[in-house]
Amino acid sequence: MPTIVVEVMPKAELLDPQGKAVAGVLGRLGKTRFTSVRLGKRFELTVDGPVDEAVLAEVRELADSVLSNAVIEDVVGIHVVGADSTVGVSA
């Protein structure tokens, strides 16, 4: 069954305490080439049946309304992995 991946990140202008914490760890490990770290979410939705435009439109709507909080997050990617995918995707 195909899987649709939805990627959600905190809005760029917002403080990202979790990302800052990870960046702090990298700094203490001496990994100073990484100037910032941001931490978001990655959903994998398994779909029963082929993925067509209608399914993708439904996922885009769910991504905005259920899988992310539009006030503090952006949906940065939606793509299909696995069999039966008939369409390309952009977030």
Added chain:
Amino acid sequence: MPTIVVEVMPKAELLDPQGKAVAGVLGRLGKTRFTSVRLGKRFELTVDGPVDEAVLAEVRELADSVLSNAVIEDVVGIHVVGADSTVGVSA
């Protein structure tokens, strides 16, 4: 500056309570074509300077040791976005 995206998911065989909770919401909304939902993490590491094999090897090591818990999670993707990327990547 280039950004390296690291994607981490819970191991497939493990219970994913957060994913189950989201799947429950989709079910209650009548979105029954989605048979399962899994929820993982998406990191964006901003790199000061070009991304070459050495940087990617460093990120791969950090992905396994710092950005994920190898007991319960798998690193499922590492890819470069943005300028100055000179190499392709696979997790």
